[in-house]
Amino acid sequence: MSTITEIAILVLAAFVGFEVISKVPNTLHTPLMSGTNAIHGIVVLGGLLLMHEAHGVLEHALLVVAIAFGTINIVGGFVVTDRMLGMFKKKPELPSGESAGEIEGGDT
Amino acid sequence: MSTLGTIFLQSSNFINACYIVAFSLFIYGMSGLTGPRTAVRGNMIAAVGMLIAIIATLLTPHVLSGSSTPWLIALGLVIGTAIGIPAARNVRMTAMPQMVALFNGVGGGAVAIIAWIEYRHHFASGASFWVQKSQIPTLFAAIVGSISFWGSNIAFGKLQEILPGRPIKLPGQTIINAVLFTICVGTAIVLAAGVHSEPLFIVGILLAAAVLGNMVVLPIGGADMPVVISLLNAFTGLSAAATGIALNNTAMIVGGMIVGASGTILTNLMAKAMNRSVPAIVAGGFGGAIAAPAGPGGEDRGPVRSTSAQDVAIQLSYARQVVIAPGYGMAVAQAQHAVRELERALEKKGVEVKFAIHPVAGRMPGHMNVLLAEADVPYDLLREMDEINPEFGRTDVTLVIGANDVTNPAAKNEPGSPIYGMPILEVDKSASVIVLKRSMASGFAGIDNPLFYEPKTALLFGDAKQSVSEITSEVQAL
Numbered sequence: 001m002s003t004i005t006e007i008a009i010l011v012l013a014a015f016v017g018f019e020v021i022s023k024v025p026n027t028l029h030t031p032l033m034s035g036t037n038a039i040h041g042i043v044v045l046g047g048l049l050l051m052h053e054a055h056g057v058l059e060h061a062l063l064v065v066a067i068a069f070g071t072i073n074i075v076g077g078f079v080v081t082d083r084m085l086g087m088f089k090k091k092p093e094l095p096s097g098e099s100a101g102e103i104e105g106g107d108t
Numbered sequence: 109m110s111t112l113g114t115i116f117l118q119s120s121n122f123i124n125a126c127y128i129v130a131f132s133l134f135i136y137g138m139s140g141l142t143g144p145r146t147a148v149r150g151n152m153i154a155a156v157g158m159l160i161a162i163i164a165t166l167l168t169p170h171v172l173s174g175s176s177t178p179w180l181i182a183l184g185l186v187i188g189t190a191i192g193i194p195a196a197r198n199v200r201m202t203a204m205p206q207m208v209a210l211f212n213g214v215g216g217g218a219v220a221i222i223a224w225i226e227y228r229h230h231f232a233s234g235a236s237f238w239v240q241k242s243q244i245p246t247l248f249a250a251i252v253g254s255i256s257f258w259g260s261n262i263a264f265g266k267l268q269e270i271l272p273g274r275p276i277k278l279p280g281q282t283i284i285n286a287v288l289f290t291i292c293v294g295t296a297i298v299l300a301a302g303v304h305s306e307p308l309f310i311v312g313i314l315l316a317a318a319v320l321g322n323m324v325v326l327p328i329g330g331a332d333m334p335v336v337i338s339l340l341n342a343f344t345g346l347s348a349a350a351t352g353i354a355l356n357n358t359a360m361i362v363g364g365m366i367v368g369a370s371g372t373i374l375t376n377l378m379a380k381a382m383n384r385s386v387p388a389i390v391a392g393g394f395g396g397a398i399a400a401p402a403g404p405g406g407e408d409r410g411p412v413r414s415t416s417a418q419d420v421a422i423q424l425s426y427a428r429q430v431v432i433a434p435g436y437g438m439a440v441a442q443a444q445h446a447v448r449e450l451e452r453a454l455e456k457k458g459v460e461v462k463f464a465i466h467p468v469a470g471r472m473p474g475h476m477n478v479l480l481a482e483a484d485v486p487y488d489l490l491r492e493m494d495e496i497n498p499e500f501g502r503t504d505v506t507l508v509i510g511a512n513d514v515t516n517p518a519a520k521n522e523p524g525s526p527i528y529g530m531p532i533l534e535v536d537k538s539a540s541v542i543v544l545k546r547s548m549a550s551g552f553a554g555i556d557n558p559l560f561y562e563p564k565t566a567l568l569f570g571d572a573k574q575s576v577s578e579i580t581s582e583v584q585a586l
Contacts, residue, residue, distance in 0.1 A: 006353050006361060013349070013362040016135055017369025024142045027490075029374065029467075030474040033338055034208045035141045035151050036370055039134055040215050040345045042158065042363035045165045046222035046355055047184065050229065052170055052177045059225055060176070064184040066221035071188020072195070073215035078155040079196035080207060081141075085148045087201070087481040 031084045038077025044070025118169045124358065126164030131362035133157025138366065144487075161359045201482050202439040205471040206267035209260045209337045212344055216256025219347040220314055223250035226354055227310045245350035247296040250310060251317045252347035256340045258321030263337055266325075267471055277327040282391070288320040324390060332389045334472045335378045339386065342371025381467035383529040412548070415566035417575060420507075420542050421582030425457050427504035431496065433464040433533050434476050437510010437546065441572035444483035447509060450580040451485065457583065463489050464496040464506075464533050466514035493533060500537035508535060508543045508559075510572045516557045527555055541565040544575050 024032055047067040054060050116122060134157045140150020165171060172178045192211075199207045226246045265271035278284065295313050328336055345367025352360025379386045424430055432451070438444060451461045463485065469476045480490060491499070500506065508515055511533075518525040519532045535541055536559055543560060545567055559565055568575050 003353075006356070006358075009358060009361050010349060010353070010365050013131075013365035014369040016362075017366035017371075018373055020135065020139045020142065020366070021370040021373045024374075024377075025144075027474050027477040028142065028144065028147060029378070030204065030208075030472045030478055031147060031151075032138075032141050033341060033371075033374060033472070034204070034211070035154065036138065036345070036367045036374075037208055037212050037215070037341050039138070039154060039158070039363050040212075040341070040348045040367040041218075042161060042360050043215060043218045043222060043348045043351055044188075045161060045357055045360055046226075046351050047218065048162070048165045048171060048181055049168070049355055049357070050222065050225050051181050052173050053229055054225065055229075059228065060180055062221050062225060064180050064187070066218045066225070067181060067184025068187040068191070069214040069218035069221070071185050072192040073188075073211050073218065074155075074158055075189050075192035076196040076207070076211045078151060078158070079193055080199065080204070080211070081151045082148065083196065084201070084204065084478050085151060087478060088144050088147065088487075 027088075031081050031088075034077055034084065035081040038074055038081060041070050041072075041074030041077060044074060046070075117167050123164045123168055126160055126167075127357070127359035130157040130161035130164065130359045131366075133160070134363050135366060138370065161363075164359075165357075200442070201479055202442060203268070204478065205334065205337065205475065206264045208472070209263040209267060209340075212337065212341050213257050213260030213264060216253045216260060216340070216344045216347065219249050219253030219344060219351055220257055220317075221253075222351055223247070223253060223347075223354075224310055224314060226351075228307060242354035243300050245353040247300060247310075247313065249347040249350040249354065250313055251292045251296060252343050252350070254314045254317035255321035255324070256344045256347065258318045259325040259340050259343075260337070262322055262325040263333055263340065267333060271326075275327045275329045278323075281323065281327060285320060285323050288316050288323065291316045292320065328389065332382075332384070334468060334475075335375055335382070335384070335386065335389055337472070338371055338375040338378055339390070342368050342375055345369075345371050378468065381531070383531060410561045412560050413563075413566045415542065415568050417568065417578035418582050419566070420568055421579050421586060423505050423540065423542070424454055424459065424507070424579065425583050425586050427459055429460045429462070429499075429503050430454060431462050431464050431500065431503045431506045431535070431538065433466070433469075433506060433508045433511050433515060433535055434480070435466075435469045435509065435511020435514060436471055436475075437512075437544065437572050439470055439475065439479055439510070441510065441574075443509060443573035443576050444479040444485075446573050446576040446580065448480075448483040448485050450576050450583065451489070453580050453583045457586075461489065462491050462496065462499070464493070464535070465490050466493050466511070466533050469511055469514050493531060497534045497537075500534050503538035504540070506535040506538040506541045508541060509576065510544060510546075512545075512557055513555060515559055516555065517559055518555065518557065522558075525555065535559065536562060536564075539564070543567045544572050545569055546571065 044067055047063050047070055051063050054063055133153050137150040137154030137157060140146040140153060223246050292313055295309055299309055325336060345364050349361050349364030349368055352364055375386060438447060454461050463480060465476050477490060513527060515533050515535045516527060517536045519527045519530040522528060541564055543565060560567060
């Protein structure tokens with residue numbers, strides 16, 4: 001792919017990024033930050049692509065670390081975001097006797 | 109698998125198509141993250157995109173060639189998963205900001221290492237062969253990735269309270285930073301121009317950038333930390349995109365760039381909410397100079413009035429409207445569930461309870477929303493700053509739980525204050541204010557709060573969770 005095509009992709013991606021975020025409520029800033037944080041874990045692909053070209057112990061060891069780092073970034077980022085977002089959801093499926101009863105049932 | 113199938117799966121068209129699917133899913137998933145209802149699904153969609161990108165990469169010809177390569181790749185993936193999942197599962201909601209900083213840091217570290225290897229590799233195969241095109245992005249990725257790694261680690265250390273939260277500043281800091289920055293960029297230019305091709309130069313760049321990352325974040329005070337994490341997040345995204353250009357990988361270019369762009373916007377939104385400019389935050393510590401005398405010398409403002417849980421309970425129970433303004437103190441004390449109990453108890457007494465959420469209360473924007481949502485506080489009780497500020501005049505009691513800087517009237521009245529101009533929750537407009545605090549220590553920003561010395565303010569000292577529970581049982585007993 002030519003450099004110019006890649007730069008075009010880069011610029012368009014920048015506009016997409018700007019556009020997507022401009023209407024986010026404050027409430028979702030933290031999950032959004034951690035969600036986008038997970039996406040830049042995509043660098044792990046770099047580690048995968050370079051491993052077979054690596055020479056010597058140093059490069060191999062460094063790339064294992066890089067892949068591990070990238071994976072932590074991805075896995076951790078998505079799981080943490082999911083946990084956070086799960087808390088924003090209503091929880092009607094929880095034991096109905098307890099939580100629902102407490103809200104409506106006056107003195108308990 | 110048949111040969112034909114293998115050829116199809118390994119063809120560059122198929123793999124590139126996978127990348128296109130992957131980055132489309134990132135974008136679609138991210139747009140889902142902007143609404144509370146679609147967010148969970150959006151996050152999952154982005155994760156699926158990531159999985160597709162990784163599988164496509166592993167299918168690429170030669171990627172798994174060599175006897176040890178598949179094992180080393182598997183080793184890295186397994187280690188990463190083994191660390192990442194438990195860390196993400198077990199982290200307390202209150203520790204979320206530092207966790208995000210840490211995840212961001214390792215991402216930056218991965219970028220820096222990959223740039224380093226990329227450089228070494230091309231250098232080893234003959235310096236002159238190194239395509240100009242991949243040089244500049246690789247050097248950029250090395251610098252920014254290294255800054256992001258070290259900067260995030262410092263941010264983590266500060267939020268985790270391993271390092272002091274107050275600004276740490278050296279004399280001549282700005283000059284040192286400028287020198288380091290010049291070293292990084294200068295060396296990079298020398299390398300890119302092909303004047304010198306010393307393999308150790310890249311290590312020098314990485315080290316200088318590492319020191320720079322430390323130096324830039326160390327002087328930044330706690331209140332600015334959310335903005336810094338968001339900025340470093342954007343940095344890592346940009347450096348990932350640069351790596352993508354060097355490696356001709358569209359998924360990395362798009363994935364990295366949308367994070368870079370959205371991170372920049374998010375950083376700006378946050379900085380705006382605090383009425384600070386991003387360059388001002390990066391250039392210097394928050395209240396570094398003024399905080400020192402204001403911290404211990406707080407007493408000359410006059411005496412503070414302390415109160416008891418019982419008095420607070422009486423005051424709250426006979427109020428018509430109570431506003432709760434939570435801050436980081438609620439987070440550290442894990443008091444969100446206790447606060448929810450108090451809110452229920454008051455509601456049973458017919459008191460109208462609302463929550464005032466400052467956009468940067470806590471250590472992250474939206475931090476309070478996450479915690480209160482965890483405790484099942486109904487969404488419609490939460491009010492954003494602009495909505496609640498006009499209501500303070502009609503409020504009988506405002507209960508400030510572990511919030512300090514975001515309620516500090518100095519931001520409005522004292523032009524000399526380092527937080528002057530930051531929009532605050534105008535709790536001092538309500539008829540009376542009760543502040544739950546651990547001690548008289550100043551907030552994370554290190555600035556004294558005149559609110560505490562006002563005659564209408566009463567302070568209840570102690571652990572926020574315990575205090576709230578005591579108040580709740582007193583309210584229930586009334």
